[in-house]
Amino acid sequence: MCGRFALFSRPPAVSRWLGLPEPDAAWQPRYNISPGTWIAGIRRAEPDAEPRFDRLWWGYRPHWAGQTGPEPINARAERLDESKYFRGAFHKHRCLIPADGWYEWRPGEGGKQPYFLCREDRQPLFLGAIWEPYMDETACCAIITEPARGIASDIHDRMPLVLDDDSLAAWLDPTLTEREAIRSVVHHLDAGVLTAWPVSTRVNRVAHEDADLVEPVTL
Template identity: 30%
Template sequence: MCGRFSVNKAISPIVSELFNTHFNTETNANLSPSQSVATLVSSNSTYHQVNALWGIKPSWSKRLIINAQSETVATKPTFRQAFQHQRCLIPCNGWFEWRTEEGKKVKYLFEHADKVPVYMAGILFQHELTELVTLTTKPNLKCGQYHKRMPVLIAEEDKDSWFQSSPQDLAPLFQHVNNEIIHVERSD
């Protein structure tokens, strides 16, 4: 998954109602790593907002890590603890991927076909700052035409399972979403 996604503050009331909490985000049509992201966390079956910086930089890494592969997130030492105890959802309008066409990089926006928010799976790291990493999975056929990975998207009806299930029981949520759910359009 590429390192950009889009958030519009117009999703705030929709997210607030679905999660029965006060959610407030600012519009950022090109949210990039190291910027602040509004996320949702669950504690005792209630949801609340936590703002986090997108990306972590462990002492062993030369670069910012923004994504973790869902297939290995439960076992990799860097991610294991956060995955067990600090899961979050990132409400957004969609994400961006680029592909080369006729020698030029062309930007595409991936969003829900019904223009409703999508909920990317993430994990939080809380030290001096609160930081996050998004989770990726193998793409569906539509997204696979643009990139070899896509975000793990948690359906509205699976939000409680995402937070309350044990790490071993989450594998079904890591499957890519159906092609029909995703709308792709060129974003110049």
């Protein structure tokens, strides 16, 4: 799953990586991003619009579901084309969530131990996500997850869909609307470039928000 992540790369670095203009409003470094908050994302608000940075609500609820509909934070890649809840957004409303890494918890004798996962070269990651209009304020989103691969599988059985750099433009391409067409040109990042280390259990509390959260600890 993906229930907590960090984004501390500055907007100019992320925008240069994507070849996009910088966002209108710069975000502040965040080391403990939790669901039910506004997060940075990249999307096409309209099919003929250029991709741009936007503020997205992390918690997905299609407008037709009403105010009482569920608001999942993740969507399983295996079910995107089968689920009525996610199908429309998968075909028409795909977006990217920039991150420097994400947290997962591995069960142990002393309780669950958090780990931070990121690229070995410490470059930004881009998580595949879907969006829908949200309460007349920009959009809401869910981060897509897939079975864990590589080092991530040693910690948890799921991980976010991290896209490789050559797939980012295609993921946002509004002309790609069919599952097989999307799968033929969109690929996840090679798991061999990921690394992970244990971090402080302070990350368990969303009130903790500082750079020390991503520092390795000795078990």
